[in-house]
Amino acid sequence: MNLPEFSVNKSVTISMLIMIVVLGGIVAFFGLGLDLMPELEFPMITVVTKYEGVAPEDIENLITKPVEEVCSTLKNVKSIASASEEGTSAVMVEFEWGTNIDFAAQDARDALDRIGMILPSDADDPMVMKFDPSQMPILVYGVTGMKNTMELRDYLEDSVTPRLERIEGVAMSMALGGLEREINVFVNRTKLEAYNISLDEIIATLRAENLNISAGQVTKDYTEYLIRTLGEYKNIDSIKNTVLRKLGDVPIYIKDVAEVKDTHKERRHRTRLDGKDSVIMMVAKQSGANTVNVISKVEKALEEMREEMPQDIKFHAVMDQSNIIKRIASV
Known part of the structure; x- marks a missing residue:
């Protein structure tokens, strides 16, 4: 029995099969995702490094060029472009089509980890980002x-x-x-000189005091408790009353040599x-x-x-x- 003959003799069966296919198509149609752009994975990564307050020329010499040199050693690199702006370095690396961009991004991260000692210590770690239109x-x-x-x-x-x-x-x-929000500490130079205190000493004191430190564990009645010393600043007064040093028995506070203001970052x-x-x-x-x-x-x-x-x-x-x-x- 061939297909035409089977279709004529089994018309009910064929009709049911056609209805199943049609219903399946309708269900699949309404279940289709709607998106503006197709899911494409461009073979490109961008390495962004932040270094606040640094001029574009210094950004290029200190960060952009070392990052470009490292990225040029990656496999299947097609082209490299970069932009150095105030406080920001961006290096765009384009790979050949067909390159697994996940592996390429991981290779870039591993290579950048090896030059961590070359980059400025106060610069942020380089961020490797893939170009994904779906994101x-x-x-x-x-x-x-x-x-x-x-x-x-x-x-x-x-x-x-x-x-x-x-x-x-x-x-x-x-x-x-x-x-x-930003907390600014405006130091009075005259008062610093009068107390013989350096700006580095103020920075180090504020950094050391603004910490939560683990102090180990204590066990009592089969229950273990985590002990912490809470030192992070909660308000302006805590910063103002931070002790810088003592002159004899008299403490010198931050408020004695500086003005602390609760304000915002530079716009x-x-x-x-x-x-x-x-x-x-x-x-x-x-x-x-x-x-x-x-x-x-x-x-x-x-x-x-x-x-x-x-x-x-x-x-x-x-x-x-x-x-x-x-x-x-x-x-």
């Missing part, structure tokens, strides 16, 4: 409100982004921009939305997750949090990939 943000909000952007950013990082990261499909949520960038200072909040999805569904869940979660938030906080969608995907899918 780009799918949703970007401009957020305004509260007294200032420092309080706004703290609120977002403490109360909003952690809850968004618990949503299924969300890989990362972070806040950028705005003012960042090098400004984020504004509709003429107001703002904070940027970005959301990235997990690889393979449905972009439209993830954004829908994020918007629903923000709406649920609305009752708990200060009334003046406003979220403005700056970039929403779901809108683009829906327009493309409807064409």
Whole structure:
């Protein structure tokens, strides 16, 4: 019995098979992920090294050139490009197509570990990052409100982004921009000279005092307790009352030679939305997750949090990939 004859004689069976295939196709269609960009893995890595407060020329000589030399020894390197800016070195390494980028990134990390002694000791460790379009943000909000952007950013990082990261499909949520808190110690040079105290002594004292140190364990009644000495500063007064040294029986405090202020880091960038200072909040999805569904869940979660938030906080969608995907899918 050939296929045409079987199809005619077993019409009910064939109809059932066709229905199963059609239903399977419909289910698979609605289960397809929607994404703006296909999942591609470009054979490229970027080595970023931070060295705050250093000029571009020094960044190039001290960091960029040694990193370039190390990266040039990696296998299957096609080209190397770099950019040296104030406080930042970025080296882009492109590999031949077909190179396993995970292995290449690990080889780069191992090679960079070997030049750790050559790089400046106060520079940050080099970060090796792969170029992955799927890790780009799918949703970007401009957020305004509260007294200032420092309080706004703290609120977002403490109360909003952690809850968004618990949503299924969300890989990362972070806040950028705005003012960042910084404690400044303004030293009075005249008073330092009067007490014969050096700036290095102040730095060393503050570094040594601002530590939590483990003091071992104590066992009592079959229970082991971890003992720690808590020395990290909790407030401004703790810093002011730090003892630098003693002159006889009289202690010299930080407040005797310096002014301590609770302020913010130097502003090098400004984020504004509709003429107001703002904070940027970005959301990235997990690889393979449905972009439209993830954004829908994020918007629903923000709406649920609305009752708990200060009334003046406003979220403005700056970039929403779901809108683009829906327009493309409807064409």
